[in-house]
Structure formats: C-alpha cells, structure tokens
Amino acid sequence: MKLSKVLSGLAGLTLAAASLAGCIVVDGDGGHDHVDDLGSGSLTVTTAINGLSDARQCSKYDVDLLAVRVESEEGFVYKARVNCEEFGVAFDGLGAGYHDVDVWLEDFDGDPRSDVVRVPSVEVIDGMDTLVDVDLPSRSIYR
Numbered sequence: 001m002k003l004s005k006v007l008s009g010l011a012g013l014t015l016a017a018a019s020l021a022g023c024i025v026v027d028g029d030g031g032h033d034h035v036d037d038l039g040s041g042s043l044t045v046t047t048a049i050n051g052l053s054d055a056r057q058c059s060k061y062d063v064d065l066l067a068v069r070v071e072s073e074e075g076f077v078y079k080a081r082v083n084c085e086e087f088g089v090a091f092d093g094l095g096a097g098y099h100d101v102d103v104w105l106e107d108f109d110g111d112p113r114s115d116v117v118r119v120p121s122v123e124v125i126d127g128m129d130t131l132v133d134v135d136l137p138s139r140s141i142y143r
Contacts, residue, residue: 042130070102
C-alpha cells in the first residue's frame, strides 16, 4: 500500500474525529474573504513523542492533551485540543497560503506539559491536504 494512501486515510479519520469532538475553534475578525480569493485546503498535523506515536508515551510522561495552534498570514487563528493518544489533528477549510503551526502537550487542566514546537511557514495549497509531522522530544516535556 502506498504511503500517500495511508496518510490520506489517516488525515480523513483524524478530521472526522476532530469534527465529531467539536474541538476546532476559530478566532478572528469574522472576515473570510481571503478563502474565496485564494481557495482553501487542509492541514493535517501528526505528532510523536520521542519518535513514537504510542499511547504508552502519553502515560509515561503524564500527558493528557495535544494542543495545536495554526495562524494564517492574515492573522486568523485556529486551535485544537485532542486526547494525546490521537497523535494528530486536521484543520479543513484553511485559506491557501502560509501558516505557522505551534504544537505542545498539556495536562487535563490545560496547563502546558511541554515546550512549544513551532513549524513556521507551512504552505497550504488550494484543494490539497498538507501534512506536518512533529516529534516532541522527551527533553521538551516538563516533569
């Protein structure tokens, strides 16, 4: 099986889970004209802890939530918080263009449990899904 099919399936499942959980929040001034002008795409963020996407890593480091923040060039902010064991989240309908992606881990109270890993200038392309893979090393996790 091709890796692209696996990643595409993972993106779809992650997006469906995120949509059902209602965990994607958009902050901004309400104007989305840029989407009409440039088109829209999706962004899938997958994560690992020490190179492993294994639920035992979440337990080992006493981490409950994966937090992701995406900011567009226009200043629109998209946020998601999902169970750590999901190891990813998808954002659909983002305006085409460049976005900064911040990823960190939290406890159930929403307190940070790791440093923020920033992936700057990720290009979202009209009609495409962009994949960002982030590994959170153990040295970045608070004990």
